[in-house]
Amino acid sequence: MAYQNxxxxxxxxxxxxxxxxxxxxxxxxxxxxxxxxxxxxxxVLDGISSLWCVxxxxxxKPINEAxxxxxxxxxxxxxxxxxxxxxxxxxxxxxDLAPGDLNKVLFCNSGSEAADTSLKxxxxxxxxxGEGHRNVFIGREKGYHGVGFGGMSVGxxxxxxxxxxSALLPRVDHLRFIHDxxxxxxxxxxxxxxxxxxxxxxxxxxxxxxxxxxxxxVIVEPISxxxxxxxxxxxxxxxxxxxxxxHGILLIFDEVITGFGRLGVNFGADYYGVVPDMLNFAKGVTxxxxxxxxxxxxxxxxxxxxxxSANSPEYAVEFFHGYTYxxxxxxxxxxxxxxxxxxxxxxxxxxxxxxxxxxDAMHSSLKGLPNVIGIRALGLAGAVELASVAGxxxxxxxxxxxxxxHNGVMVRPAGENVVVCPPFIVEKEHIDRIVNVVADAIxxxx
Numbered sequence: 237m238a239y240q241n242x243x244x245x246x247x248x249x250x251x252x253x254x255x256x257x258x259x260x261x262x263x264x265x266x267x268x269x270x271x272x273x274x275x276x277x278x279x280v281l282d283g284i285s286s287l288w289c290v291x292x293x294x295x296x297k298p299i300n301e302a303x304x305x306x307x308x309x310x311x312x313x314x315x316x317x318x319x320x321x322x323x324x325x326x327x328x329x330x331x332d333l334a335p336g337d338l339n340k341v342l343f344c345n346s347g348s349e350a351a352d353t354s355l356k357x358x359x360x361x362x363x364x365x366g367e368g369h370r371n372v373f374i375g376r377e378k379g380y381h382g383v384g385f386g387g388m389s390v391g392x393x394x395x396x397x398x399x400x401x402s403a404l405l406p407r408v409d410h411l412r413f414i415h416d417x418x419x420x421x422x423x424x425x426x427x428x429x430x431x432x433x434x435x436x437x438x439x440x441x442x443x444x445x446x447x448x449x450x451x452x453x454v455i456v457e458p459i460s461x462x463x464x465x466x467x468x469x470x471x472x473x474x475x476x477x478x479x480x481x482x483h484g485i486l487l488i489f490d491e492v493i494t495g496f497g498r499l500g501v502n503f504g505a506d507y508y509g510v511v512p513d514m515l516n517f518a519k520g521v522t523x524x525x526x527x528x529x530x531x532x533x534x535x536x537x538x539x540x541x542x543x544x545s546a547n548s549p550e551y552a553v554e555f556f557h558g559y560t561y562x563x564x565x566x567x568x569x570x571x572x573x574x575x576x577x578x579x580x581x582x583x584x585x586x587x588x589x590x591x592x593x594x595x596d597a598m599h600s601s602l603k604g605l606p607n608v609i610g611i612r613a614l615g616l617a618g619a620v621e622l623a624s625v626a627g628x629x630x631x632x633x634x635x636x637x638x639x640x641x642h643n644g645v646m647v648r649p650a651g652e653n654v655v656v657c658p659p660f661i662v663e664k665e666h667i668d669r670i671v672n673v674v675a676d677a678i679x680x681x682x
Contacts, residue, residue: 242275253634262641267294270659270666272646280641283670284648285659288461288493289524291587292577293661299523302573306566315343315562323563326571330521330532333502333575336511340538343530343563347492347518348382350529351455354488354514355386356557358453361486361537364544370452370485373405374442377413380462381455381490381516390455393463409442411435411456415466421610421621422603424595427470435475448483453513458504461493464653465612465619473510486513486537492529496520497578497660499615500588507615513537523574528567583660590662591616597671598656605675606682607632617657620674624652632681639677645670 242263249257264280266273270293272280285291292299306322313320327341344353355373362370375381375390382388388397389405392413397404412434420428443451458473460466480487489512494504497520501507505515514537518529545554561567578584595613602608602620610621625631633649640647640654647670648655656670 260638269293269295270662279644281645281666281669283640283646283656283658283666285520285657286524287519287648288498288657289519291497291520291660292523292574292581292583293659296523296574296577298577299525299570299573302569303525303566306569310565313565315558315560315564319563320565320568322565322568322572326563326568326575329572329575330517330530333496334515334532335503335505337535338511338515338532339535340533341530342533342557343528343568344559345527345561345564345567346382346529347490347516348384348387348529349559350492350516350518350531351381351387351390351490352384353557354455354490354516354531355390355453357514357531357533357537357555358486358488360555360557361540362452364541367449367484370450372407372409372446372451374409374411374438374451374454376411376456376460378460378463378466379410379455379457379490380460381457382492407446407450409446411442411454412437413466414460414468414472417610417621420467420612422599423467423612423614424599425592425614427614428467430469433475434469434472435479438476438479443479443483448485451483451485453486453488454480455488455490457490458494458508459499459614459617461617462650464621464650465614465617465655465657467612467614468508473508477510477512480513488512488514488516490516492516492518494615496575497584497587498617498657500584500591502584521574522567522570523577525574526564526567526570527561528564528571581661587616587660590658590660590664590667593664594618594656594658594662594667594671597667601671601675602678605678608678616660616662617655619650619653619655620678621653622678635681636674636677639680640673643673643677645673647674 263275264272265275330341331339344350373390375392377392379392381391389408392410489505491503495517499507513534515532522528541554598611598613598618607623609623612619622632633652633654636654637647637649
């Protein structure tokens with residue numbers, strides 16, 4: 237029997253309404269396949285891959301065994317002035333999955349660290365090339381790039397920024413948001429087509445305002461995941477790539493959510509046919525079992541950094557950055573086993589197939605329900621958008637989340653959205669249950 241005498245006086249829960257939680261705790265003590273077990277013995281269907289992480293399902297034995305073997309072989313080794321065999325192998329496997337010449341992997345521990353790492357690489361790269369004046373970053377409204385000060389600065393979710401404004405990076409601007417709630421309220425498995433060019437503002441206002449020669453990088457999520465699964469217009473990312481190339485600006489894709497199969501292919505970059513200069517990853521790379529993140533850089537960036545230090549002694553560090561746990565051997569062993577499992581079970585392809593099932597189920601069952609104002613589905617993820625409760629933004633989605641949990645299904649509230657993003661092993665009966673429970677909750681909280 238799992239420990240049940242919980243003293244909840246000491247843990248401060250992240251991104252959680254702690255006062256509400258203490259009145260109605262949601263405590264998991266076990267998980268297997270598609271389900272959690274709660275402290276009071278209930279089964280809860282994981283409809284969100286445990287925050288986009290557990291894409292191969294819970295308690296996968298090949299990953300567990302790889303971790304155990306690694307602990308018995310090399311538990312930890314410093315990442316400074318040395319490395320380990322698992323980190324080199326994991327980096328090779330990740331680079332092999334990445335598109336184009338994205339071949340150099342900088343390891344860290346989370347998506348937040350990956351975001352800040354990529355921003356630092358951008359500054360160091362331009363400095364190495366003799367363009368150290370490039371220090372302006374451009375993010376996007378409602379973008380999410382973690383909770384480091386750099387990631388919050390380029391991020392565009394107001395609640396994540398408002399308390400910390402005095403300490404955010406000063407030379408940052410933001411692109412317009414990518415969603416049209418009128419023309420593209422309901423999207424199922426296709427790219428929305430706009431008559432308006434959303435990137436005209438970048439060319440005609442933002443870049444002239446800062447001067448393109450001062451801009452270091454543009455950072456975007458291929459799909460705006462944390463905000464509520466908002467899809468970019470058709471051709472948007474290709475055009476963004478062209479604008480960045482024209483002005484010598486680096487393009488960073490934050491693929492912490494879209495990376496490793498969520499769209500049915502390796503990365504969002506593959507789905508949209510655009511190769512960025514850097515690609516941030518985390519979450520699914522280890523199936524969520526151990527923290528690991530990183531940035532995949534092009535050969536061009538790495539070579540420029542090495543060339544920029546050509547006149548320095550060989551013992552001089554080229555890039556002053558890293559973490560104690562960069563390339564942790566146990567985390568990298570978990571990543572290797574996870575990537576092998578993805579391949580053996582064709583889980584990326586399966587995610588694409590089941591994504592069609594999810595999108596169809598959400599649109600057929602949820603469209604037309606009370607307060608539903610939009611549904612967006614692409615890959616194995618979807619969101620239903622709800623009308624706000626007057627004077628209480630986010631309350632309806634939160635109430636529906638709670639109702640679903642008490643009925644044995646875990647979904648995610650994101651602003652006015654309820655997001656569904658199950659593990660890639662999901663079956664049709666799981667999808668039907670998730671969607672039916674969400675539909676009942678929407679009706680109850682109309």
